[in-house]
Amino acid sequence: MKSKITLKKIAKEFDVSISTVSKALKDSHEISEEVKEKIQAFAKYYHYKPNSLALNLRNQKTKTIGVIIPQIVHHFFTKVISGIEQVANKNGYNVMICMSMDSYEKEVLNMDMLANGVVDGIIVSVAKETEEKENYSHFRDLIYNGIPLVMFDRVIDEIKCSKVLTNDLDGGYLATKHLINIGCKRIAILTTPDFVTVGNLRLEGYKNALENSLIPFDEDLVLKIDEDKNIEEQIKTLFSLKEPPDGIFGVNEIYAAYAMKYARKQGYDVPEDISILGFTDGLISQFSTPTLSTVAQHGNTMGQKAVELLLNEIEYQDTDYQHQTKVVETDLILRESTKKL
Template identity: 40%
Template sequence: MAHKTTLKAIAEHLNLSISTVSKALADSPEISDATKLVVKTAARQLKYRPNAMARGLKSSRTKTIGVVIPNIMHNFFAKVIMGMEDEATKNGYSLVTCISNESLQKEKQSINMLSDVSVDAIIISLSSETQQTEELEHLNDILYFDIPLVQFDRVNEKLLSHSVVINDFKGAYDSTMHLHKTGCRHIALLSILTNTSVGKKRAEGYEAAVRELGYEPKIINTKLENLEADLSAFLKDNDLDGIVTTDESSAIYAMNALRINNRRVPDDVGVIGFTDGALARNYFPPLTTIKQQAEIIGKRTIQIAIESLEAKTKKDPIQETIETELVIRKSTRTI
């Protein structure tokens, strides 16, 4: 277990007084900006934190687990939180939940806040900005101080932490193959998750399927707000009779865009999404979708966090993959 860096250690490192170091870290007007910069840089390099992040300071657990998610509006993350809440309550833990809104900076702020309130473990699905930049120092700091860290859904394999994901590759592969079985021969992938690990895995699964079938991949990378225009433009120049989307919202938007372009679902174009939330079940036509087992993911992340806390010796990271399920509804033709 790592030892906490003290004010005294920083002071000795810089040949300054403890008082000067303390005031510099507190942004005291008595200290020059140049000295503040030197002190804060050293504090960062020496991994100093004036709180309970250093596990040796904690005499007892808080029975709280911190959770950071990128977007609360996605049905998937809401259902994951439900699974976490049930499992945490069953084991006498409470959750402190933060939303990064896909921002690296907000993710860092959330991690700092959670460490400041002394949560026992942290569970996170990385923001799209974190995945794009691969800036991981704030998460490696958590690992440095032996705080259990569990990644889920969106993960970075460079982090030596626990993780729980679904088989995104197989989900997209199975979706593409199902569309082919229904008679589709011009199948495209519509992705709004281009810069995320899940988006990349789903693209790989789709590409593997279409190449196995002897077709060229057709990938439309877009944003939700641009989806209708981008799909409409694609339809003008390309044959299309099947779409695999990377999430639930884009599937619904895609079906709307198809109607605007006088394409019937599923007669002209079959559509498959990911998540299996309320929209998928209640839209017309109801959406064929990959069920992501969100509540199971939530429960399992909590179980792994608690197992790590209760382990007498440090164990190797657990990497767990949960299989998906294709739920067939009316947005695809019958085989």
């Protein structure tokens, strides 16, 4: 293979100095027209492009932002990424996406690699395992090293940085309240294990709504899904209660879709016998039968806001910039899986 063309090689070709070549390619007035022309022609012919590494090293910035997300197969995250791309590109920044696969180790590895000159700042949604282990030293290191950090969706309270989050508490409340309003008496919730904070917040919202409507909280109606086990089997227990639920709130669309599938298989009519409400407005919600009512999360907006906050921090690095927390509200999208009012 032919190795890449550099300033040095061009300089050698014309027996001039490297600085002359650099200036010639920048059309500097310091260089004679004659020399400029031949150098520019040569560079063009050989498709010369300045080496980004060298440029970044010199400029001490990369015009790239790093994003670490737990999973890319989740519709919500792809929406966030789209939002990130939009705003980043508009501001002349590139985006580098890494996946932690919800693993603590991979999260640390990715951060280490991004932190050392590769990007100007990092946007992250914390891996489940990290939340579980509560080991946050890699975030502290990052901040210590002066690299701007913004967390979104799955954030950590103890870490001081800008954050963008869904109003999960309110979303949970909204969902549950609506189920109550349409007449559900026994509302179950399908949520995540305790250590997943967003799941917990939605559960809190659920409890608040019950309390607000003077409906007693029933522990039996709370199902914490273990994703390593068969999900359908776990949902089954809900339907074999003496008093099975007449409304189900799933803290994500997968759980809701599973619940709906199982209910219909058992002969329930959705929404007549049981109403089902999900969280996150993904493809499943739109294409399931019946279509799924859901709490929309506006991932796109979250991504955009995250970049805005990050770029602020990147630019005001020297001044004592105050970290901000933006809360993105949720919306109820009513479709066919819930009874009409």
